[in-house]
Amino acid sequence: MLELIRITAGYDRRAPVVREVSLTIEPGRAVGLLGPSGCGKSTLARVAALLHAPDSGTVVVDGVPVRGARHRAPRELRTAFGVVFQQPRLAADPRMRLADLIAEPLRATGRRDEAAVEVPALAERAGLSGELLGRRPHEVSDGQLQRACLARALVLRPRWLICDEMTAMLDASTAAALVAVVEDYRVEGGAGLLAVGHDRVLLDRWCDETTHWNKLTQQPK
Template sequence: MTLLSVENVGFSYRSGKPVLEDISFTVPRGANVGLVGESGSGKSTLLRLLLGLDSPQKGRILFDGAPLEARSSGYMRSYRKRVQAVFQDPYSSLDPSHRILRIITEPLRALKIPGDHRQMATKAITAVGLAPDSLERYPHQFSGGQRQRIAIARAIVARPDLVLADEAVSALDLSTRIRVVDLFEEISEAMTMVFVSHDMGVVAALCDQIVVLDKGRIVEAGLTNDILRAPKHPYTQSLLASIPRMPAGS
């Protein structure tokens, strides 16, 4: 069953030059899909559309069969209960003045989700491999990899249907990156994930399907194993040749 569908989407900023042209792909429920491309490929703009921060000027985005209504505050409140994000920088994404408990439970408060928020935060922090007493500490008391684990806990605490990860391991050193990728792999067994990345190796380790973007267009898309085995487009071939890979199952 399809959870997210992008249909013939186009988008331009005020300069008028198209940033995205005729973008179409689907995200099956329970799958991991990677959006791959270098700087300027349009993947960051596409992520903004998936987050509802901007609306397509052409085409449409469907979530669970219904149009994503980015201009409707009522719809977006419901949407954010079901869709959460993990961003690139584990240092700037956490408020340094707040304890981890407050940071992780922020989505629960903002979305007015009922229940025992401390218990929900404890479950989330444990799921990402940190001790429950971490909730009483502050971000500066954690390493970069631990901070990214906290950001992931914040994203999953409301048990969303979809997690959007934006270059979520690119700011980490290699050994930490491997551990966080392993964590994402565990989490993805319980929810659908879309990974936006320039790193084909990370996407290959995590994703069932890959969508390759170049200059605002999809140049190749399909099952990860098929693309890794026989990439058809020269741009995909160059990504595979030039970007260090992280072997699946590392």
């Protein structure tokens, strides 16, 4: 179980963008979080993925409160999360080949030797041809780069997936393909999913349940 309990967070303690928000994601369940741009969804997603420390409130994973975020959180918890962001070009090192981008989490956790097997398999699963793995971000399309970012998010076989506007910059066919990859992974492994977006139709089709941001913050719609 992933629980966000009364989370207040932001980038200036005097003006938090998330106030007293609680959300629960069960293993194997897909939860959609719907809301307009700028309301604080991405900040909450970063807190959920242990990438941003809340000002107050608690993140609880399998009944254990998490102390710290990023490198201050225990490694076994950090590696339990896979994250895909909205803008792949901001999430990818422009100097890296796509193969190295996908393998980055393996190197960071001392599992470099697994890359030769895992990277081609995940690239194929995400819809990337082997020929593209030798290219750098500026040599591929946004959709191809986002496929690589999704493969990177899955390479450590996380128990929780956070997809923050993952399909916002993609055409309809690429978006559908990436959602299918996430769903196959979730169903096969029982991972929990938080899908953040502003497209109600997509989230309603993708997720088991969709919550409107205003409901979490107890504001009128």
